[in-house]
Structure formats: structure tokens, C-alpha cells
Amino acid sequence: MLAVHGLVHTVQAAEPAKASVYLFLRVDCPIGNRYAPELIRIAREFSKNADFFLVYPDPSTTDAQIHAHIADFGFPGKPLRDPRHELVRRAHAVTAPEAAVFDASGKLEYHGRIDDLYVDAGRARPAARTHDLEAAIAAVVAGRTVAHPETAAVGCSLADVPPANVPPANVPPANVQ
DSSP states (O other), X not given: OEEETTEEEOSSOOXXXXXXXXXXXXXXXXXXXHTHHHHHHHHHHTTTTEEEEEEEOOTTOOHHHHHHHHHHHOOOSEEEEOTTOHHHHHHTOOEESEEEEXXXXXXXXXXXXXXXXXXETTEEOSSOXXXXXXXXXXXXXXXXXXXXXXXXXXXXXXXXXXXXXOOTTTSOOOOOO
């Protein structure tokens, strides 16, 4: 669990949301930054049925850097810090950008890429052919099974930003306010 604005954050959709969408980002990842317009579009499309969160797992990223990142690119959602990689582990995230979709009860229904725009880290298609995150959110909101619950994301490794070496009982996760 992560503290958000002094409150305990659980991976469970708030009423009346039917899904919670977690977007794993790094402030230094150009691939993630390129996805900002698509993520804004998806968040607008599902704003009535899904809660969006921006997860920053790099413990060295400051609140000021997170706020600047959101302001510069317009990413949608409430920012969360995950310095101990609690959400990273729960969502099975390995790359930024990567998305995880949880149903209203907190069950992980999808994790992986936003779409298939990137073939690999240095090569993108002219346009995405498969919109995995959008399809996953639509399925969860409609109460259907996600057709492809796991896909491989292309981007910046989260292994490059190891979790903070702090026991959870001693220091609460930092909040982005």
C-alpha cells in the first residue's frame, strides 16, 4: 500500500469507478513521454468508469521533478511514488511506460504495453495497430475477461531504478502533493 496525501492507498477502484489504471513512468524515459497524448485520450475516454494513477518508482525522483514531468507532458491521473516498488511488484511491471489495470475489487486484470507502436526501443511503427490498454480497460469496465491479460512493454527498464532500501515499517512512502 502507498500513502497518498496522508491517506493509505489501496489498489481498489473508488466508487463509482469500475477499474483502476496505473501508469508506470520515469521522468527520464523518452518513450514514456511520447505516450502522453495517447494516455490523455484514453483517460478522457474512460474518465467516468476508471481512476488513473501515475506511478513513479524511482526513489531518486523528487516531487519537483514529478510535478514538472506532469506539467510538461500533461499526463493524466493522480501521481504516486513507489520507492519500495510495492506497486511495481503487485502489477508485475518491468518497463516504463507500462500499464496495469485492476478491477473494482483490486484484482490485476491486465499488465503490459499501452499499444504496439514501439517494435523495440529504437524503432516505432508509423501508427499503433493494437491498442492493448484501451481494450483492457474497456473489458474490465464492461465486466468481460481481458482477451490478452499480459503484453510485453517497450521502453525504459525499471530494473535501472532499484527500490529504496528502507524497511516498510520504518519510513512511509513519500507523497506527491
